[in-house]
Amino acid sequence: MEKTKLYTITVFSENTVGILNQITIIFTRRAVNIETLSVSPSAIKGIHKFTITAFTTKSLIEKIVKQIDKRVDILKSYYNTDEDLIHQEIALYKIATEKLMAMGSIESLIRQYNIKILDMNETYVVFLKSGHYAETQQLFEELSNTIGVLQFVRSGRIAITKAKVERLSDMLDAMRQIDENPIDK
Amino acid sequence: MDTKKISGSQILIESMIREGIDTIFGYPGGAIMPAFDALFDYRDKINHVLTRHEQGATHAAEGYALVSGKTGVCLITSGPAATNAVTGISNAMLDSTPIVVITGQVGSSLLGTDAFQEIDVVGIMQPVTKWAYQIRRAEDVAWAVARAFYIAKTGRPGPVVLDFTKNAQTEKAEFSYKPCTFIRGYIPEPDVKQERIAEAAKLINAAKKPLALVGQGVILAKAEAELKMFLEKANIPAAWTLLGASAMPSDFKLNMGFLGMHGNMAPNMKTNECDVLIAIGMRFDDRVTGNLDTYAKQAKIIHLDIDRAEINKNVQVDVPVLGNAKETLPLITKLLSKANHQEWIDSFKVYDDKEYNTVIKKEITPENGEMTMGEVVHKVSEATNHQAVVVTDVGQNQMMAARYSKHSQTRSLITSGGLGTMGFGLPAAVGAKVGAPDRTVCLFCGDGGFQMTIQELGTIMQEKLGVKIILLNNDFLGMVRQWQEMFFDERYSFTEIDNPDFVAIAKAYNIDGTLVTKRKNLDAAIRDMLKDDKPYLLVVNVQKKGMVYPMIPAGASVTDVLLGNE
Numbered sequence: 001m002e003k004t005k006l007y008t009i010t011v012f013s014e015n016t017v018g019i020l021n022q023i024t025i026i027f028t029r030r031a032v033n034i035e036t037l038s039v040s041p042s043a044i045k046g047i048h049k050f051t052i053t054a055f056t057t058k059s060l061i062e063k064i065v066k067q068i069d070k071r072v073d074i075l076k077s078y079y080n081t082d083e084d085l086i087h088q089e090i091a092l093y094k095i096a097t098e099k100l101m102a103m104g105s106i107e108s109l110i111r112q113y114n115i116k117i118l119d120m121n122e123t124y125v126v127f128l129k130s131g132h133y134a135e136t137q138q139l140f141e142e143l144s145n146t147i148g149v150l151q152f153v154r155s156g157r158i159a160i161t162k163a164k165v166e167r168l169s170d171m172l173d174a175m176r177q178i179d180e181n182p183i184d185k
Numbered sequence: 186m187d188t189k190k191i192s193g194s195q196i197l198i199e200s201m202i203r204e205g206i207d208t209i210f211g212y213p214g215g216a217i218m219p220a221f222d223a224l225f226d227y228r229d230k231i232n233h234v235l236t237r238h239e240q241g242a243t244h245a246a247e248g249y250a251l252v253s254g255k256t257g258v259c260l261i262t263s264g265p266a267a268t269n270a271v272t273g274i275s276n277a278m279l280d281s282t283p284i285v286v287i288t289g290q291v292g293s294s295l296l297g298t299d300a301f302q303e304i305d306v307v308g309i310m311q312p313v314t315k316w317a318y319q320i321r322r323a324e325d326v327a328w329a330v331a332r333a334f335y336i337a338k339t340g341r342p343g344p345v346v347l348d349f350t351k352n353a354q355t356e357k358a359e360f361s362y363k364p365c366t367f368i369r370g371y372i373p374e375p376d377v378k379q380e381r382i383a384e385a386a387k388l389i390n391a392a393k394k395p396l397a398l399v400g401q402g403v404i405l406a407k408a409e410a411e412l413k414m415f416l417e418k419a420n421i422p423a424a425w426t427l428l429g430a431s432a433m434p435s436d437f438k439l440n441m442g443f444l445g446m447h448g449n450m451a452p453n454m455k456t457n458e459c460d461v462l463i464a465i466g467m468r469f470d471d472r473v474t475g476n477l478d479t480y481a482k483q484a485k486i487i488h489l490d491i492d493r494a495e496i497n498k499n500v501q502v503d504v505p506v507l508g509n510a511k512e513t514l515p516l517i518t519k520l521l522s523k524a525n526h527q528e529w530i531d532s533f534k535v536y537d538d539k540e541y542n543t544v545i546k547k548e549i550t551p552e553n554g555e556m557t558m559g560e561v562v563h564k565v566s567e568a569t570n571h572q573a574v575v576v577t578d579v580g581q582n583q584m585m586a587a588r589y590s591k592h593s594q595t596r597s598l599i600t601s602g603g604l605g606t607m608g609f610g611l612p613a614a615v616g617a618k619v620g621a622p623d624r625t626v627c628l629f630c631g632d633g634g635f636q637m638t639i640q641e642l643g644t645i646m647q648e649k650l651g652v653k654i655i656l657l658n659n660d661f662l663g664m665v666r667q668w669q670e671m672f673f674d675e676r677y678s679f680t681e682i683d684n685p686d687f688v689a690i691a692k693a694y695n696i697d698g699t700l701v702t703k704r705k706n707l708d709a710a711i712r713d714m715l716k717d718d719k720p721y722l723l724v725v726n727v728q729k730k731g732m733v734y735p736m737i738p739a740g741a742s743v744t745d746v747l748l749g750n751e
Contacts (some may be wrong), residue, residue, distance in 0.1 A: 013370075
């Protein structure tokens with residue numbers, strides 16, 4: 001069996017109605033779950049950028065990416081693994097002020113996790129932590145196991161590649177030059 | 186009021202005329218009435234064929250596109266019309282057939298409110314179209330139509346849906362038409378890589394036992410002549426997929442026959458003996474490959490395709506050659522050394538003889554017993570001098586038509602390959618006759634599929650289309666029954682059919698017909714059917730429990746060919 005791992009799929013698309021559906025139905029057909037999804041306008045006006053993560057195999061992710069890339073409204077789609085990427089997620093934690101105060105000093109917690117406090121009143125405190133999944137998860141578990149978390153939310157992954165050159169305009173220029181690498185049998 | 190402005194409906198028609206469209210298959214209804222009203226003024230320029238069901242309109246558009254190489258067009262209403270069209274659109278998606286389907290839609294202000302006959306057409310169509318777009322403003326109509334036709338017919342062709350809101354049909358806008366020639370992010374034809382051409386030629390030149398697999402890509406690229414030159418230069422034997430049928434004439438000396446589950450024994454067996462396999466515009470469908478784990482493992486594989494997503498999808502290839510076959514084939518041919526491969530080609534004959542003696546002979550020229558499907562197909566093909574457009578439904582009739590009809594020109598087998606849509610045949614034959622009025626169009630169908638779209642007899646009547654319908658009647662859903670016999674202990678679960686008097690039904694539609702129950706009457710009945718260009722229904726009662734052999738069971742290897750009773 002081919003090994004499953006986490007792949008990050010980047011998609012640049014036109015900003016038109018129904019794009020997300022066009023992308024997700026390709027995952028649906030291949031029965032691959034989307035782990036995280038983040039969408040926002042890209043650096044180029046009128047072009048949207050999707051960052052999607054999914055646990056799957058290399059051969060399947062290649063097929064999925066090619067099927068996405070093939071859609072008319074999709075400008076470019078490619079995938080990376082974590083080694084190729086600088087990536088980040090953001091998490092927000094809402095904690096009861098009373099319970100937080102009861103801990104005594106929270107300085108070490110703030111320092112250890114590099115927490116930012118976004119809001120604070122007599123009822124609750126809101127922490128912000130950014131980092132990899134494991135890091136935001138670790139803080140969540142520590143807080144839940146000690147003082148409890150009233151609300152928790154985590155964003156989808158955003159990522160930037162470590163490649164030296166990577167501009168969409170260059171990629172679009174190179175699109176006609178598409179080639180397929182044969183796969184070693 | 187600016188007098189230069191015209192309605193969105195008029196813009197639709199004017200735009201289609203500029204795209205060279207002169208034929209539409211359609212069915213009016215509430216949300217598309219303004220467009221139909223506009224069409225009424227263009228009756229001299231556009232021939233509208235009223236089908237009896239929207240599924241029929243889509244299959245007719247496919248038949249028209251497949252036979253003519255032009256883009257088929259459907260004009261239908263919203264809601265149930267759109268959902269009725271999903272089958273034909275899906276069929277066109279899987280078989281890469283260029284059609285543009287315009288569906289009516291409720292007015293923009295009613296979208297999403299569960300208005301009468303409102304359904305999320307774009308949402309439903311996205312998985313089964315190359316592009317689906319909702320036109321909400323009259324100013325967008327010309328742009329959307331230009332884009333739709335460009336997308337449908339370029340690159341790997343496919344279906345496009347335009348969901349046309351009622352307000353966009355009635356509102357007015359200025360009209361100027363610019364054909365679409367470029368969409369950023371859409372590369373219909375990737376640039377050809379000279380290195381890949383050279384690698385492919387090198388492999389072929391070194392091959393002792395090359396085998397080419399010819400798919401519909403050759404026909405879509407109009408590269409039949411280029412294929413012939415390629416094969417002849419190095420004397421490469423070639424076999425065809427179901428949709429690649431007629432890309433090579435049947436009597437072409439390098440044509441080794443039909444691939445796949447019910448294909449010819451030799452090309453299937455030889456797939457696992459060749460040293461270089463050259464796939465041209467085909468997609469290694471499971472009905473061709475059988476078990477992938479044992480498929481052509483000994484061979485170096487070259488894959489010519491226009492669609493990058495097909496490379497390495499099912500079969501890992503050694504040399505991918507992306508591009509339009511009309512361009513890539515001659516480039517490879519130029520680098521080929523002349524070769525002979527005669528011994529290799531002759532080696533196919535052992536299997537051909539075996540198949541002929543155990544299967545073909547008794548299927549097409551039985552001397553006694555009940556009539557067979559193969560014999561009817563064989564006789565009709567002979568009687569039409571192998572010149573007819575052969576349209577099929579799906580099932581045993583389809584496999585028999587593919588196996589035993591012969592072709593002297595391209596675009597001569599119209600069939601539902603990928604989706605395997607029962608009910609495709611009759612409306613597709615309607616479209617084929619409209620698209621090729623000067624050719625004889627023979628439809629082979631079974632008693633099951635015929636009754637799925639039987640209402641299109643009405644279209645044939647109204648349009649006076651000389652479709653020759655050959656109904657191979659066994660009072661069974663034959664292919665399912667065959668599988669029940671082979672794999673389900675002869676438990677014929679709901680496959681036996683009580684049939685009506687088909688000839689009487691045809692007569693009610695003013696279509697002549699006859700029923701043949703005895704072999705001695707068959708030749709005369711075929712002659713009678715073909716004596717003029719009028720529609721005709723020939724019902725032939727064939728053996729109830731006929732089998733299509735050879736057969737490679739689903740999931741078995743291409744060499745696991747069953748030949749039936751030997």
